[in-house]
Amino acid sequence: MSTIDSAPTLLDIRGLSIQYGTGDESVIAADHLDIALKTGEIVALVGESGSGKSTLAKAIIGLLPESAKVLGGTIDLAGDNLLNHSAKELEAIRGRRIGMVPQDPGASLDPVKTVGSQVSEVFRLHPQGRKRTKAELRREVLRLLELVGIDRPEQRLGQYPHELSGGLKQRVLIAIAFALEPELLIADEPTSALDVTVQQTVLEVFTKLARELGTAVIFVTHDLAVATDIADRIVVMQHGRIREDRPVREILHAPEDAYTQMLLTEATATGKGAQTTGPEGAIEMPAIEVRGLTKIYGNGKAERAAVDNVSFAVRPGTTFSLVGESGSGKSTTARMIMRLLEPSAGTVKIHGQDVTHVRGAGKRDLWRSLQLVYQNPDSALDPRYSVSRIISEPLENYKVGSRNERKIRVAELLDAVNLPSRMASLGAKELSGGQRQRVAIARALALGAKTLVLDEALSALDVLTQAQILALLEDLQVNQGLSYLFISHDLHVVERISHDVGVMRQGTLVEVGPASQVFGNPSSEYTKLLLDSNPGQLLREMANR
Incomplete structure (x- = not known):
């Protein structure tokens, strides 16, 4: 039995149903969803656009839009039903107990604030214990930047987001998300805008921190290749429903659902679309x-x-x-x-x-x-x-x-x-x-x-x-x-x-x-x-x- 198998259940979602709109214009975005997540487990939510992945993630962190209505179900975090909390109470939970790494690092960092001020802001928003001095805050921010593998952290403190590459900006967001060592982390397509070498490095930093700190992770992605590299378990969603929820290797070797099989077929269909040569002997003017x-x-x-x-x-x-x-x-x-x-x-x-x-x-x-x-x-x-x-x-x-x-x-x-x-x-x-x-x-x-x-x-x-x-x-x-x-x-x-x-x-x-x-x-x-x-x-x- 692995360490994760024997770990306690941290997040337990039962019968969650969410609707957008009302009357004839209504759409069921989540249909009686049941998901359990253990402490330290990394679960990937995969599926095409409109499958309900992001709706589920937003429901957990309490950021559903006004047009959404929870029809029923529970979202228990260590026995605490998050759906019973007020908006103000959820603000206190976000960042401290539940962290989030957003999709677009360029749009998620404030362009007029330095990197140092944005990382330290999480400690001001969620004060714990005695108030830190400026020197202590600076040391803590430097420690976090080093933790996520940002080079020259002293120099980065005073830089603005536009001075950083996409990969560095995403590392800053990971540092912010892990700053208070949350129990649960939700990552919404955090590497979709990055090229493969930067993506690999960011994912390595991400998984290393999650494993070391014992943080449970819900990793939302449309990229099945990334999901299989990072996750312990994959939850396949379509039209607001869960089609399959099993360990990575089991799903890869023997998918039970036809939709999962379709996703795998498309994800592995490489090199089949193009021929490498033109008509024999043809001399044509380049396009x-x-x-x-x-x-x-x-x-x-x-x-x-x-x-x-x-x-x-x-x-x-x-x-x-x-x-x-x-x-x-x-x-x-x-x-x-x-x-x-x-x-x-x-x-x-x-x-x-x-x-x-x-x-x-x-x-x-x-x-x-x-x-x-x-x-x-x-x-x-x-x-x-x-x-x-x-x-x-x-x-x-x-x-x-x-x-x-x-x-x-x-x-x-x-x-x-x-x-x-x-x-x-x-x-x-x-x-x-x-x-x-x-x-x-x-x-x-x-x-x-x-x-x-x-x-x-x-x-x-x-x-x-x-x-x-x-x-x-x-x-x-x-x-x-x-x-x-x-x-x-x-x-x-x-x-x-x-x-x-x-x-x-x-x-x-x-x-x-x-x-x-x-x-x-x-x-x-x-x-x-x-x-x-x-x-x-x-x-x-x-x-x-």
Whole structure:
């Protein structure tokens, strides 16, 4: 029997039901949920968007929105039913007994306060014992920063969040969450915005602290690979219900539920979407060709090359993926190709045409054939507009077709991205994340673009929705002859969709080649490091059996 098996139950949720809205507009977000969590146990909540994961997490910590209503059930923390507490009493519990690590470190830290003041704030909000002096607070904050592996902690105390990398910001949030050594910690997608090497380091810090302090953890994630790496147990949710609740290895080796099996199938479906070579003997003009592309910021001693002498080509009808850590130069390269950023040196050709220095009307002509699909469909679509207006907006801007012709074109595009025509009248807020990304793709294709730049276009989506959008992109590529430049830090997705891959590090291209070669026999030590850092070791073992 393991230590966890013999540990007492800390959190016991019984019959929890939660509803959003009222009457005909109501939705059951949690349907008679039963979950128990032992002291020191790490449980991963997995499922697609809308499965009820975040609703459950918010209910435990007492942060449900006003539109939510608890219909029944109990949430007992060491025998204390949290649903019986007032909002003021829950404020005292949050941070002290229940900690939280949020999803977006950039949005969760106050941009006008120093790191030191934000970490020490938790002790001011939850005073315990005698009041600490400034010197004692400083020592405690330094200890916490060292505990989560932040280098040069003395220097970091006076820095502001914008001066830290995404990984360092997430470590600061972990330090805050563990500061009062809570009994329970809720982590809501805490590494989804991080690249694989930073993600691995942050997860190692997170699990080390949880094990050492005996903290129970609910880890909310849509990434099954991360869940299998970090958790003792996995709880699979769908439509507000628990489909499966078992230890990690049991679920991986013998999933009992069909939905769990579907999640596992999609999570292990790597390298199946793309062929590595084009037609034999074909000599075709590249869809995108960059040579010696360089972007330099600053001057003199402050000069820094964000992109340094990068060269590659995207073969027509194929997918070329750029991968690398945050700050490697991927998105800067994409912005120069889109002509949203001026190169310092080098050339950009689109379908053989040199567009390196196009301006004004030249850019407008370029964007008819080359379009960008952004990372977050929520911020890329105007919430005031209907789906029909969002898709037809490029047609209106370029004065293409009559009103009736544009309406017909919108219907064609909705059909192309597998959305029903009735959605034309809906607003962006009424759509799921996957549906919004389909609308964004339809808008990108409205003017007849043959080449798309997809900048982290799947990173905000759960594994099943990712698989659906990947299948859509593959179908569109085959049926419409599209070419993709795919920017991503998710190696699982890259391996599945790519024909060719370029690996970037600190502004330079360290390796380029067919996807099968880069993933199967990498020549660069840095590529090997990225692959070794890729989450989901247990999943890969299962897939290779």
